[in-house]
Amino acid sequence: MNSILNACCPIPLTTTSVHVPQLLGSTRAGFPSPAEDLQERRIDLSEHLITHPQATFIIQVRGLSMVEAGIFDGDLLVVNRALKPKHNCIVVAVIEGEYTV
16 A cells, blocks of 8 residues: 555646556456467556546545445545536545545
8 A cells, every 4th residue: 555645635647657568468258268478568547547637636545335336445546527427426525625435
């Protein structure tokens, strides 16, 4: 766990790129195939996951109230403030000056 993170304070994303390895090829969802030599290349996560960098931040979850939705204590959430909230969607809101999921 990164000690810089604080569940009460969102961390704005910078415009720097985050590159991680991507295995070339695919994976089966079901019966596994014999392992092949996997090549890899690097992809930029921000290019694929962040549509509005200036409106996006990361916040760490504190608590267990969202485990039924697959969000656990200590998880990091990428929050895009540019998206309009929709019915039955999970949002991060500010209530009485505190962030809540």
